[in-house]
Amino acid sequence: MTAAVAFDFAGAKVLVIGASRAGIGAAIARAFQDAGAEVEITGVEPNCAPQDADRFAYTQLDVTDTEAVKTFARSRSSVDVLINCAAITRRGEEMAPDFFSHVLDVNLTGTFRCAEVLHPALSKARGRVINIASMYARFGSPKNPAYGASKAGVEQLTKSLAIAWAQDGIRVNAIAPGFIVTEQSARARENPDFTAAIEARTPLGRWGQPNDIVGTALFLASDAAAFLTGACIPVDGGYSVV
Template sequence: MTAKASFDFTGANVLVIGASRAGIGAAIARAFQNAGAAVEITGVEPECIEEDAARFDYTQLDVTDTNEVYDFASTRDHIDVLVNCAAVTQRGKEMAPEFFSHVLDVNLTGSFRCAEALHPALSGAKGRVINVASMYARFGSPRNPAYGASKAGVEQLTKSLAIAWAKDGIRVNAIAPGFVVTEQSARAREDSIFTTAIEDRTPLARWGHPEDIAGTALFLASDAAAFVTGACVIVDGGYSVV
């Protein structure tokens, strides 16, 4: 038996939640579009970045608003690939209980809300869900405790949904990126000691770029990953094996 390793997504409907900036979501959306898929994206901002406005249908969607998410989902009946990328974090602010709850609401409950609201559209397509976790699902983070807890929750949620929805033909996986140059990491990257420490520890000796994450998303959505569900794939330049 030969493995199917086609990354041609012609005819597939792909939805990337949280792709409005020049980050990981946008890189994943572009990779799926380059591979032939019809791709739509969302974000919390009124508009996405200019260079993607012409490429994608964009919807402003707050993943903490249950009615908004279900209204959005009710107008979609066939989703082949759902990528949950929306997240917030703010170094040093996450010991405040209200902000802690907000981070959990966006990153963890938001991923669940979108997946559950789109469950019928995913079932019809025997679709794939790709959640975006983080190395902080496994490492402690003294200045981002909510973010770490939310991402550990995302990794765990991925396993539970993989089991719950296997009967519908839906595969659910996660990607745990390492340190990636995006707007979300901009504040942390102002700290040059931190930035250098990451580079020094990472065997591939650099921060990741959003495009470094996209190939794994294509793989997980493809038939090459037909027997992969409930997994969390680490894409971190080797940071976590040191």
């Protein structure tokens, strides 16, 4: 079943923060566009991935720059769906306090900045927010302590915004991906023993692909999830239940 058959987002304005590279954000953006939505993406890079250059309106945006985020939001008066995907990690280097703080600024505070400044636009559309958390929100991560802490914060932020913004008709949910094959996970996947251990523990026996996340995103943004808010749904091939 294609995204266009399963969900109809014709006329919806969808904004994906952090979709410039080949990964979860870009896959979600393509799926919403295939389902009829008008999709805009952002990223910290000067340009988005070449394969998406002709598909989406793209804005270079640093989510740690409060004034830049505010300026970006001013020209967007109505947003039906906001997906917060912007995130960084650097396996094995996150014990340095300054870098630890930077990871939190991008992954957690950046998610809040974007959601907060777009609150009026989301309120106008009685929109939906989908934050990308991680299974590391619930597991210890000796090589990625900043990433894990930031994603735990994203899950908690999702719950808090769901309560705060329910009166505005805004639903706020999150997705917690497991081990996904992306540019961000490339460094970890250089270790064949680590890769094999993940596959051995995952009941479905493989790493996920970015497209494995899009069905959950489309569902959370649709009327099929009209009574769902404050949830964080794991999409990890069963890794978290072992």
